[in-house]
Amino acid sequence: MSAFKNPPSLDRLVSALRVLPGVGPKSASRMAYHLLQRDKAGAERLARALDHALTELGQCACCNTFSETPLCALCADSSRDPSTLCVVEMPADVMTLEHTEGYQGRYFVLMGRLSPLDGIGPRDLPLEKLVAQADNGAVREVILATNFTAEGEATAHVLSTLLKPYGLQISRIARGMPVGGELEHTDLGTLVQALVERRQWEAGED
Amino acid sequence: MSAFKNPPSLDRLVSALRVLPGVGPKSASRMAYHLLQRDKAGAERLARALDHALTELGQCACCNTFSETPLCALCADSSRDPSTLCVVEMPADVMTLEHTEGYQGRYFVLMGRLSPLDGIGPRDLPLEKLVAQADNGAVREVILATNFTAEGEATAHVLSTLLKPYGLQISRIARGMPVGGELEHTDLGTLVQALVERRQWEAGED
Numbered sequence: 001m002s003a004f005k006n007p008p009s010l011d012r013l014v015s016a017l018r019v020l021p022g023v024g025p026k027s028a029s030r031m032a033y034h035l036l037q038r039d040k041a042g043a044e045r046l047a048r049a050l051d052h053a054l055t056e057l058g059q060c061a062c063c064n065t066f067s068e069t070p071l072c073a074l075c076a077d078s079s080r081d082p083s084t085l086c087v088v089e090m091p092a093d094v095m096t097l098e099h100t101e102g103y104q105g106r107y108f109v110l111m112g113r114l115s116p117l118d119g120i121g122p123r124d125l126p127l128e129k130l131v132a133q134a135d136n137g138a139v140r141e142v143i144l145a146t147n148f149t150a151e152g153e154a155t156a157h158v159l160s161t162l163l164k165p166y167g168l169q170i171s172r173i174a175r176g177m178p179v180g181g182e183l184e185h186t187d188l189g190t191l192v193q194a195l196v197e198r199r200q201w202e203a204g205e206d
Numbered sequence: 207m208s209a210f211k212n213p214p215s216l217d218r219l220v221s222a223l224r225v226l227p228g229v230g231p232k233s234a235s236r237m238a239y240h241l242l243q244r245d246k247a248g249a250e251r252l253a254r255a256l257d258h259a260l261t262e263l264g265q266c267a268c269c270n271t272f273s274e275t276p277l278c279a280l281c282a283d284s285s286r287d288p289s290t291l292c293v294v295e296m297p298a299d300v301m302t303l304e305h306t307e308g309y310q311g312r313y314f315v316l317m318g319r320l321s322p323l324d325g326i327g328p329r330d331l332p333l334e335k336l337v338a339q340a341d342n343g344a345v346r347e348v349i350l351a352t353n354f355t356a357e358g359e360a361t362a363h364v365l366s367t368l369l370k371p372y373g374l375q376i377s378r379i380a381r382g383m384p385v386g387g388e389l390e391h392t393d394l395g396t397l398v399q400a401l402v403e404r405r406q407w408e409a410g411e412d
Contacts, residue, residue, distance in 0.1 A: 006297065007274040009255075009262040016255035019248030020226075021240045027228065029298060034227045035256070036263060036272060037317050042225030047256035049215075049222035050241070050249050056215040057242055066242060068213040091212065092235060111243050 082138040288344040
């Protein structure tokens with residue numbers, strides 16, 4: 001058989017690309033070929049962005065989100081209500097909630113969720129840091145805003161058990177019909193939850 | 207609305223990851239979070255592998271495959287038969303053909319295929335380099351071994367037209383039943399081709 005092999009630097013790039021989630025050997029090869037053949041400038045940009053992020057990015061001492069400064073912009077903002085702490089899975093969830101303009105309190109970002117299948121257990125989440133933030137004397141209510149997926153729900157349950165001893169009000173964001181939603185076009189699981197979690201309708205309420 | 211934004215180095219990494227084929231904004235975010243949160247060593251390794259590949263890897267002056275040396279190991283091997291040139295799409299195809307141990311000639315690697323949907327036209331393939339190699343005086347036969355996909359077939363047709371004026375024997379690798387294949391378990395397209403491209407059976411032939 002011929003001794004023909006890939007050049008070592010190509011093999012090394014293909015194997016390095018496999019650190020990316022969801023990238024197997026075939027897509028890693030395809031990515032390497034694409035970068036080297038069609039987008040060297042992009043490859044260079046990616047290498048620099050990785051270096052830059054590794055050097056510059058840390059995590060906010062307070063809410064745990066990615067930040068280039070010890071405190072993120074949101075935690076450094078003294079106009080936020082310190083009595084409410086909203087716990088989310090990822091930084092993107094903070095962005096989404098901020099876009100609603102309906103929340104003025106503070107956040108805590110778990111940077112993940114319990115996910116036994118991915119090997120992420122309670123020890124892999126910053127639970128001590130969360131307890132320290134929740135039990136800082138100023139917080140009165142912790143809103144659990146993890147996703148309504150199986151993992152997000154399990155995470156919310158673990159967090160509520162964890163925070164119970166600290167005498168805080170623990171709440172979970174509501175499940176139910178989407179605003180503007182029609183019964184006919186709502187999935188059955190959501191509809192069942194909307195029935196189960198129905199609330200008393202006070203006269204004059206909108 | 208809150209002025210809360212992602213840190214610039216995170217945004218920059220997410221956008222740099224989108225140079226990878228098949229990676230949209232959502233998976234780029236997921237990849238960035240994964241690298242920064244769970245695999246900083248992997249991110250560092252990826253940055254170094256990109257740098258190393260960009261510095262070290264060029265293309266073989268002869269067969270056009272990736273190579274760290276001006277001539278790749280295969281083109282530098284004087285025991286290969288210089289009269290046959292096998293044209294393939296990608297370096298991985300060379301590896302596959304070499305594993306068969308059934309070919310002793312030389313290769314030319316297109317590093318792609320015609321693919322109008324991806325914006326890859328004849329000008330994006332190294333056709334001049336291919337003609338120079340095919341018309342070097344030593345080559346007698348060019349074997350077109352692009353894939354039997356729509357793009358690979360179109361590429362083979364364009365190459366055969368391109369090479370026609372040079373008085374070379376042009377061949378295409380055979381389509382048909384796989385070795386050990388059973389009619390019942392062969393897809394219809396392959397079966398039709400195996401019928402259409404049937405060949406005369408000589409007495410005594412295996």
